[in-house]
Amino acid sequence: MSDMFVVSTSPHLRHKDSISKIIWMVFLALVPAGLAGLYIFGPASLWVIIAAILSALVTEALILLLRGKKLRLFDGSAALTGLLLAYNLPSDVPLWIPVVGSFFAIAIAKQIFGGLGRNIFNPALAARAFLLISWPTYMTTWAKPFSYPDAISSATPLNLFKEGGMNLSQMGLSYWDLFLGNRGGCIGEVAVAALLAGALLLIALKIISLHIPLSYFISLGLFSWLFPARGGFATGDILFAILAGGVILGAFFMATDYSTSPLTRKGQIIFGLGCGLFTFIIRRWGGYPEGVSFSILIMNAFVPIIDRFTTPRVYGAKK
Amino acid sequence: MKLIREFTKGLFKQNPIFVIALGLCPALAVSTTMENALGMGAAATFVLVSSNIIVSAIRNIIPQKIRIPCFIVVIASFVTIVELLMAAYLPALAKSLGIFVPLIVVNCIILGRAEAFASKHKVLPSIMDGLGMGLGFTLALALVAAIREGLGSGKIFDVVVIKGYEPATMMVLAPGALLTLGILIAVTNLIKKRKA
Numbered sequence: 001m002s003d004m005f006v007v008s009t010s011p012h013l014r015h016k017d018s019i020s021k022i023i024w025m026v027f028l029a030l031v032p033a034g035l036a037g038l039y040i041f042g043p044a045s046l047w048v049i050i051a052a053i054l055s056a057l058v059t060e061a062l063i064l065l066l067r068g069k070k071l072r073l074f075d076g077s078a079a080l081t082g083l084l085l086a087y088n089l090p091s092d093v094p095l096w097i098p099v100v101g102s103f104f105a106i107a108i109a110k111q112i113f114g115g116l117g118r119n120i121f122n123p124a125l126a127a128r129a130f131l132l133i134s135w136p137t138y139m140t141t142w143a144k145p146f147s148y149p150d151a152i153s154s155a156t157p158l159n160l161f162k163e164g165g166m167n168l169s170q171m172g173l174s175y176w177d178l179f180l181g182n183r184g185g186c187i188g189e190v191a192v193a194a195l196l197a198g199a200l201l202l203i204a205l206k207i208i209s210l211h212i213p214l215s216y217f218i219s220l221g222l223f224s225w226l227f228p229a230r231g232g233f234a235t236g237d238i239l240f241a242i243l244a245g246g247v248i249l250g251a252f253f254m255a256t257d258y259s260t261s262p263l264t265r266k267g268q269i270i271f272g273l274g275c276g277l278f279t280f281i282i283r284r285w286g287g288y289p290e291g292v293s294f295s296i297l298i299m300n301a302f303v304p305i306i307d308r309f310t311t312p313r314v315y316g317a318k319k
Numbered sequence: 320m321k322l323i324r325e326f327t328k329g330l331f332k333q334n335p336i337f338v339i340a341l342g343l344c345p346a347l348a349v350s351t352t353m354e355n356a357l358g359m360g361a362a363a364t365f366v367l368v369s370s371n372i373i374v375s376a377i378r379n380i381i382p383q384k385i386r387i388p389c390f391i392v393v394i395a396s397f398v399t400i401v402e403l404l405m406a407a408y409l410p411a412l413a414k415s416l417g418i419f420v421p422l423i424v425v426n427c428i429i430l431g432r433a434e435a436f437a438s439k440h441k442v443l444p445s446i447m448d449g450l451g452m453g454l455g456f457t458l459a460l461a462l463v464a465a466i467r468e469g470l471g472s473g474k475i476f477d478v479v480v481i482k483g484y485e486p487a488t489m490m491v492l493a494p495g496a497l498l499t500l501g502i503l504i505a506v507t508n509l510i511k512k513r514k515a
Contacts (some may be wrong), residue, residue: 100487112505130494133488134486134489135487
């Protein structure tokens with residue numbers, strides 16, 4: 001009688017998705033934006049991407065060996081961190097920048113906290129913050145689109161907006177340029193159209209949900225519209241605020257990182273709203289023209305407390 | 320032999336920074352350069368040894384209930400001495416250490432040693448304890464400062480360490496201090512674990 005039943009503990013329903021499959025799908029979804037970046041900024045950006053991914057893999061292998069853990073290099077997490085870091089760098093940085101950045105991302109931001117799934121902060125963004133604070137000159141020298149191999153430098157639209165007080169037409173750009181990526185910026189953030197295509201794939205596969213990105217856009221758009229730097233109450237340019245910086249890349253691909261974002265829908269909405277608010281505050285009053293990476297890092301720190309206060313009621317339990 | 324052990328315990332086994340984790344505030348704040356670290360270490364060691372001597376000498380006549388205020392008065396007197404001496408003879412160092420010299424008064428290591436050691440032991444062991452703890456504090460500070468100054472400004476004592484190195488500014492800022500100290504404490508724990 002007893003061998004007629006399988007006795008096991010939960011979970012009883014299993015899905016064929018694995019962590020590494022999800023990570024490689026995110027990687028795949030990011031490829032179009034990288035190809036677009038390559039087309040816009042030239043071969044220099046390819047070297048940055050290769051250097052970042054390779055050094056992320058080497059660091060991961062080294063630390064896993066030191067920690068006496070199983071080498072799981074091809075679960076894709078280190079490669080994805082390297083790719084995301086490269087997407088957050090200008091195309092003409094010296095190649096040691098992505099190498100040092102990837103080392104910091106994997107060794108300090110990921111492995112010291114316990115490795116895959118245990119990190120509090122998004123490793124790629126932590127590394128970007130480290131690089132930006134340490135070597136600001138390299139990290140804020142942007143190549144003009146399609147200027148390779150001469151590599152003429154140019155400012156990003158957000159920089160021109162903040163420091164120069166220009167609007168879009170004074171920059172000689174249109175919304176269409178911002179959408180297609182014809183502007184100065186990081187390798188992976190400029191090609192909004194390609195990023196959206198990748199994001200659509202992830203949403204269609206249900207790898208990411210829209211809660212974080214949408215609430216991010218809503219709060220950033222709302223605050224930028226209500227309190228613009230110039231022009232008075234409720235006259236801000238919402239489309240510019242969302243298209244001009246790294247918000248698309250940050251909201252779809254970095255704020256949604258599983259281990260550094262809240263678990264529940266309600267928590268994810270709070271998380272997204274907070275990201276938007278902090279991005280707005282940094283852009284409007286902070287020392288940097290762009291605040292996406294710092295605001296996601298700040299909200300990463302809030303994730304445990306958000307999770308604690310948005311725990312759903314257990315079915316049948318009383319409040 | 321026992322005296323020597325009182326001295327050596329502060330260097331590694333009970334290092335005030337890496338093991339007991341006391342006095343972290345100056346360790347984080349003034350470890351930006353080697354000069355600051357050594358100056359701070361020397362000042363704190365002087366106060367630590369002197370206050371240990373006095374506290375140990377008067378330990379039997381201090382009423383138990385008000386012993387902490389008594390310790391603070393003794394410590395504050397020596398800090399004032401150090402502060403005035405430093406302002407007179409090493410004005411540049413005094414300026415760069417700033418508020419952290421008067422703050423030695425509330426340095427947990429010094430009050431901690433007065434409470435945990437000097438108030439229970441004779442003068443000679445208390446001197447050895449103060450010297451060892453002070454030296455351990457200074458060495459720990461110097462180690463943190465060497466890493467931070469070396470990585471963060473590319474030179475130690477104005478001597479270029481590696482030619483062509485582009486300093487990582489973050490290391491001389493606050494996050495660099497927290498990262499360095501955290502990693503060094505982890506290394507200390509690793510060494511202790513290996514030994515045990």
